[in-house]
Amino acid sequence: MGIVSTKEAQKMADDKSLDLVKVAPQAKPPVCRIMDYGKYKYEQAKKEKEAKKNQKIINIKEIRLSPNIEEHDMQVKANQAIKFIKNGDKVKVTLRFRGRQLSNIGLGRKVMDEFKEMMAEHTVVEKAAKMEGRQLIMFLVPKAQ
The missing domain is CATH 3.30.110.10 (Translation initiation factor 3 (IF-3), C-terminal domain)
Structure with missing residues (x-):
């Protein structure tokens, strides 16, 4: 979407009933994404659990x-x-x-x-x-x- 002000971006996220998430806060200007944050965290946890299940612990x-x-x-x-x-x-x-x-x-x-x-x-x-x-x-x- 290009460079957008924080208020505008937040309004766009609210209109879609999603969250505004900072992807790269250290960048100039900070990079944000409009997404469902709860769903994103759930998928991340699911991926971590799957990776943990597949690894073999060697004693x-x-x-x-x-x-x-x-x-x-x-x-x-x-x-x-x-x-x-x-x-x-x-x-x-x-x-x-x-x-x-x-x-x-x-x-x-x-x-x-x-x-x-x-x-x-x-x-x-x-x-x-x-x-x-x-x-x-x-x-x-x-x-x-």
Whole structure:
């Protein structure tokens, strides 16, 4: 409609029984629109709700190992991790060293590599095994289909 005075614009909106809404108040002159504001807010809320419904929340689940874990125990942990992966979650594999175990980090890396091999058909390594303090940490994510 071009540049119109505020009073005129308000009168035009009242004639159509709609609202005068500032779209860009920082512009010179401010940009306004004549619309049903209640309907506009309702549609915005509906779009936000739809977007929220479609998004997938990814959780991080943790599996804890130790350097001297037995084969069957590791298989149980791997099955648990596979269950988490199938739900679409990331898995954080933590191997904690206690006391004198810290002097034998190679054993821990070997356990992590074995666990990674067990999970190979279901997961991809997002972050390789890395020492952080007294822990060896690795992140696994589901394979893309």
